[in-house]
Amino acid sequence: MRMTKLTHACIRLEKPGGPAGGNRVLVIDPGTFSEVEEALDGAQAFLVTHEHPDHLDLDRTGAALAADTSLEAWAPAAVAVQLKEAAPSAADRIHVAEPETEFDAAGFHVKTFGSQHALIHASVPVVANIGYLVDGEVFHPGDSFTVPHGVSVNTLLVPIHAPWSKVGEVLDFMIAVGAPRAYPIHNALLNERGTGIAEGHAKRIGAKYGTEYVHLEPGESVDL
Structure with a gap:
């Protein structure tokens, strides 16, 4: 399986066996900070962890669903409703992702x-969030x-920086999880200095517990 990190929390997964001899392509969290058209190019499906715009660009994913009649989506119930409103013609291809299911x-x-x-924060409503483990290999926890x-x-995607977290919680x-390898997501708000500090801790502490943390730039791919 090949994994490509796009900007922020968006990940593209590919493996052989797709239509017309191409690849099977699954995308997670095509949000407003990400290269949505690039991520969804040739994809057969995408997953959404939760409703925040940095994880779901409703306009662009809605347009993609309307344009590609084979594209499917899975998302928490409230998000599925929003996607169906954005792309009414694709309603039968938009599915609810329930907790603790396969x-x-x-x-x-x-x-x-x-x-x-x-x-x-106590004053900010908590929304639904689904984490996805794909092919027993890659875990995307969303927020x-x-x-x-x-x-x-085996492969953990780590929200390395967020308004809701601190470095100690990321390390814990x-x-x-104890995965052998980890890669960053949720890092579009970090500058170069912040990235160095946060990822320096992740590499150092991760290594002590058997996790190799590796930085990926947007557009960079790894074979898993």
Whole structure:
């Protein structure tokens, strides 16, 4: 499986076996900070962890769903409603991702974990958030520190910086999941200095607990 990191929280996963001899392509969190058209080019499906715009660009994903009659989407219930309103013609291709369930999307096996966004502040409503484990390999937690239970995660996508977190919580999340390798997501708000500090901690502390943390630039790919 090839994983390409796009800006912020968007990830593109590819593997052989797609239509007409091409690849199967699954995208997670095509948001407003990300290269949505590039991410969804040739994709058969995308997953949305939660409703915040930096994880879902309703206008561009709605346009993609309307234009490509084979494209499917999975999202929490309230987000699925928004997507159906944005692309009424694609309503039958927009599915609700329930917590603690399993399904297949674009030829990938998906298992869901968690149900809530991390707390930002007591005055900010908590929204639904689903974490996705894809093909038993890659875990995208969305905006949460949900630790998948009953499975071993090989590749962890780490929300390295967010208004709702601090570095210590990021490190505790990495330690708790215990994946052999980890890559950053949710980093569009970090400048070069902030990236160096946050990722320096992740590399140093991760290594002590058996996790190799590796920086990826937007557009960079790795084979898993």
